[in-house]
Amino acid sequence: MGTALAQPSPATTAAPAAEKAPIKTLRYAFRVAETGFDPAQVTDLYSRTITAGIFDAPLRYAQLARPFKLEPSGCEMPEVSPDHRVFTFTVRKGLYFAPDPAFKGVKRELVAADYVYAIKRHYDPANKSGNLYVLQNAGVLGLDALREQALKTKQPFDYNREVEGLKVLDKYRWQITLKGPNPRFIHSLADPMVGAVAREVVEFYGDKIMEHPVGTAAWMLKNDEWRRSSRIVLVKNPHFRDEFYNEEPPADRPDLQAMAAKLKGRKLPMIDRIEIAIIEESQPRWLAFVKGEADLTEEVPAEFAGIAMPNGQLAPNLAKRGMQMNRYVRADAxxxxxxxxxPTVGGLQPAQVALRRAISLGTNLDQEIRLVRKGQAKAAQGLIAPQTFGFSPRFKSEMGEYDPAKAKALLDLHGFVDRDGDGWRERPDGSPLEITYHTQPDGQNRALSELWQKNMDRLGIRIRFKLAKWPENLKAARAGKLQMWGVSWSASIPDAEDHLGLAYSANIGQANYARFKLPEYDQLFERQRQLPDGPERQALLERMDKLLVAYMPYKVHVNRVFTDMTQPWVIGHDRNIFRRDFWQYLDIDPALQAQAGR
Known part of the structure; x- marks a missing residue:
């Protein structure tokens, strides 16, 4: 991109001005609209992707390291007590928040109190944190009592009160203490939900804080170009520290080693600007990439997989244009x-459990994978996701089974039969059996709804669909207002606890959309949390997965296989599924971009 230069007057002569470096802009699309940008409030993947680029969590995952490895971000690696209860962090000196009117012209340094404040914000009832369960499950000493006091008295949350479990030790050091051992808690401190937040920014913007994210990481929101549910623009944080590319790829990836060698020592971030369009429909999202209007596409839409990558290989016409493909299994379900x-699909009584199991058995996953997902997924056997500790490729269960005859037999046995001869089953008490499935108005969800209709028609179960935008369904799901909803859950840490927490009763109203409550499951969940990784913990995780198959609060459909594609001028792309803010490791070759006419 060039800048027009004024011509010198005939009476003067001047040395030619140095050509201004082109502004490197990364363009791509989200398939779902953002909900906002406050780490204490957002829970959806897309908003959290943005907050990961704006706010420094204490730690982060090294971009290319495999197996996945934690490294310093806003803090150095912590001192951890032998019993995994006390974590002492030191903030990295010389880290500064992006400029903002809230600082009144002062360059604001990151300090320990910012992390303590950020964590406390999740306990403030006013913020309605959807991630609070992560901290509550870990058992940070004293913070639950502080929250209960605010709820009971209806007084503002007391941020100034020090608690045993969360302390500022000095300007740069802070400490977090848990009720009991938790060997994996440290992974939660690489999540953008605990990104450092300045108290004066929150107080300056008040209830508009979702629209004004201000952090110390590489990026800042360009508010004057943000169009809600349409376009998000990020630019470099001018106060971002000096950080340089120094990634260490695995020994068995010579391609990544060559890439890392090429980029080694480069100042991060290497691009200047990120433009993210919200494009819910797959076709325009894919066409924007093919036409070069987008520099990368995350998750090539399933309906175009056969064209873009027949038999899992990059299509010759795309390869000829220099496009690149990165295929990987998601840690999701x-x-x-x-x-x-x-009252219709809930309950733990045998008949109600049989109804859910029958619906699961009547769900044709093979057709879903072939017809809707175009082979870009594998049938799931349980809730534990691939690429996390606890996942076993040998584990097989009824969750991945399709058997409509068995499903019908279960329904008949438990009294879900057609009493009036109209072709539709009634409930055991004779009342109508009808389920309502909530979904979104995009192409893939329409195709999934059609398949649901066929599957339930085959069982004699009425099903109707209710459409809403994804953020609306999310809000209603957390409030327990939806009967059924389909959603994908991406792990934020490489451990099964992230997914198994979806059924822990303490997480009802947050991650536990099913509002499942089973004492045996809760006891196992709490017990495994204190154990180190090993055979004993693995056995407990598998027992929990089997309980979920037996009671079926969730029908787990598939584990997705994603394929990202990039234009030939994009350098450095390799997906780390536990790093949302991959942009700072990318570069753009302006010469190749110009050669393609972009």
Whole structure:
């Protein structure tokens, strides 16, 4: 991109001005709209992707390291007590927040109190944190009592009160103490939900804080170009520290080693600007990439997989244009949850469990994978996701089984039969059996709804669909207002606890959309949390997964396989599924971009 220069007057002569470096802009799209940018409030993947680029969590995952490895971000690696209860952090000196009117012209340094404040914000009832369960499950000493006091008295949350479990030790050091051992808690401190927040920024913007993210990481929101649910623009944080590319790829990836050698020592971030369009429909999202209007596409839409990568290989016409492909298994699970508090599909009585199991058995995953997902997924056997500790490729269960005859037999046995001869089953008490499935108005969800309709028609179960935008469904799901909803859950840490927490009763109203409550499951969840990784913990995790198959609060459909594609001028792309803010490791070759006419 060039800048027009004024011509010198005939009476003067001047040395030619140095050509201004082109502004490197990365353009791509989200398939779902953002909800906002406050780490204490957002829970969806897309908003959290933005907050990961703006706010420094204490730690982060090294971009290319495999197996996944934690490294310093806003803090140095912590001192951890032998019993994994006390974590002492030191903030890296010389880190500064992006400029903002809240600082009144002062360059504001990151300090220990910012992390303590950021964590406390999750306990403030006013913020309605959807991630609070992560900290509560870990058992940070004293913070639950502080929250209960605010709830009981209806007084503002007391941020100034020090608690045993969360302390500022000095300007740069802070400490977090848990009730009991938790060997994996440290992974939660690489999550953008605990990104450092300046108190004066929150107080300056008040209830508009979701629209004004201000952090110390590489990026800042360009508010004057942000168009809600349409376009998000990020630019470099001018106060970002000096950080240089120094990634260490695995020994068995010579391609990544060559890439890392090429980029080694480069100042981060290497690009200047990120433009993210919100494009919910797959076709325009894919066409924007093919036409060169986007520099990368995350998750090539399933309906175009056969064109873009027949038999899992980059299509010759795309390869000829120099496009690159990165294929990987997501640490996620696509689920349909049943609201266990709903009178039709909920409950733990044998008949109600049989109904959910029958619906699961009547769900044709092979057709879903072939017809809707175009082979870009594998049938799931349980809730534990690939690429996390606890996942076993040998584990097989009824979750991945399709058997409509068995499903019908289960329904008949438990009294879900057609009493009036109209072709539709009634409930055991004779009342109508009808389920309502909430979904979104995009192409893939329409195709999934059509398949649901066929599957339920085959069982004689009425099903109707209710459409809403994704953020609206998310809000209603957390409030327990939806009977059924389909959603994917991406792990934020490489451990099974992230997914198994979806069924822990303490997480009802947050991650536990199914509102599942089973004492045996809760006891196992709490017990495994204190154990180190090993055979004993693995056995407990598998027992929990089997309980979820037996009671079926979630029908787990598939584990997705993603394929990202980049234009030939994009350098340095390799997906780390536990790093949302991959942009700072990318570069753009302006010469190749210009050669392509972009």
């Amino acid at each position: 696509v689920v349909s949850y049943f609201n266990l508090e709903d």
